[in-house]
Amino acid sequence: MSETTIVWKKCKKCRKLQHPDHLRCIQCKNTTFDTVKSSGDCKLLTYTILNAPPSEYRDKKSYTIGVVEYSNGLKAIGQIISSENLKIGMKLTSKFQKLTENLDGKEIFGITFKPT
Template identity: 45%
Template sequence: MTKKEFELYWKKCDNCGFLQHHSHIRCLNCKNEQFTKVEPSGKAKLISYTILKAPPMEFRDKNSYAIGIIEFENGIRLMGQIKEDANLESGMEVQFHYETICKDLDGREITTYIFEPAKQ
């Protein structure tokens, strides 16, 4: 799989300015169908996180893993997995890259974005 398959972008409503995930056809706020594509930009920070101690079958090789809510400077928020060896703290700056995180139940590799503390 390529990075293009995991392109991160949101839609900003041209009518009311509401920012939403790109999968929606109409604005969730005003039902408008005209949007401007918005990509995450600027620094990203960890808003909140949790450690999952009972992962689903696809993560059977992990005892636990972290997921968090990340906010970029331009207002885009998303949830994603966080590198397991990270020393996590709300408010810390993070960055993302693409990585194979597990294999599905049929043995196919699952690749997606994953966050880790930003390099200083």
């Protein structure tokens, strides 16, 4: 997976967009999917600044989590690399990158967003 592409699934039968973890469509139970890639740019739907991180993020005092929507209707959750001047509806760019290490020292990858 490239650093900036986020790959999702679209049901071949009912066209429902969904997270790649689903083995059967959450809407119609179909098992065949097309691959959908995010466009990189997205808009912020909601967010929170978390001041009490779980122990996997013990090295951080605080971080921001947000839910976004891409122009193709795909939604995603990730960390926003900023906690200031955030506004619902604002434009963000997204990236797939290393986020932290878990309690066993294994690298954890995920999605990050940055105001454009």
